[in-house]
Amino acid sequence: MSIKIVPDWMVNLEDEDIAFIKKFILNSGSLKKMAKEYDVTYPTVRLRLDKLIQKIEIEDRIEEDSYISLIKRYAVDEKIDFDTAKVLISEYRKNIEGADAE
CATH class of the missing domain: 1.20.5 (Single alpha-helices involved in coiled-coils or other helix-helix interfaces)
Known part of the structure; x- marks a missing residue:
């Protein structure tokens, strides 16, 4: 059995958050491309990213x-x-x- 080592900041992220991060990386960090892929507006993607950043910051504070x-x-x-x-x-x-x- 192999044990996956998950960084502390990722432990409590939802599966959809991890999928968002993966798509973000695959889209070279382009929020414009992300908006197109999710079929939403740029501000909607920006808000989603801001919420994800907050989750990670909370993790860092209590790490x-x-x-x-x-x-x-x-x-x-x-x-x-x-x-x-x-x-x-x-x-x-x-x-x-x-x-x-x-």
């Missing part, structure tokens, strides 16, 4: 969190499965983001 590091270590050591780790981290982040909004 050093000891709880998240512990969960990731458990997943790497196969003490818990990857899907369980992903759910635990996602729920933890929701709580952190909710606390930041208050």
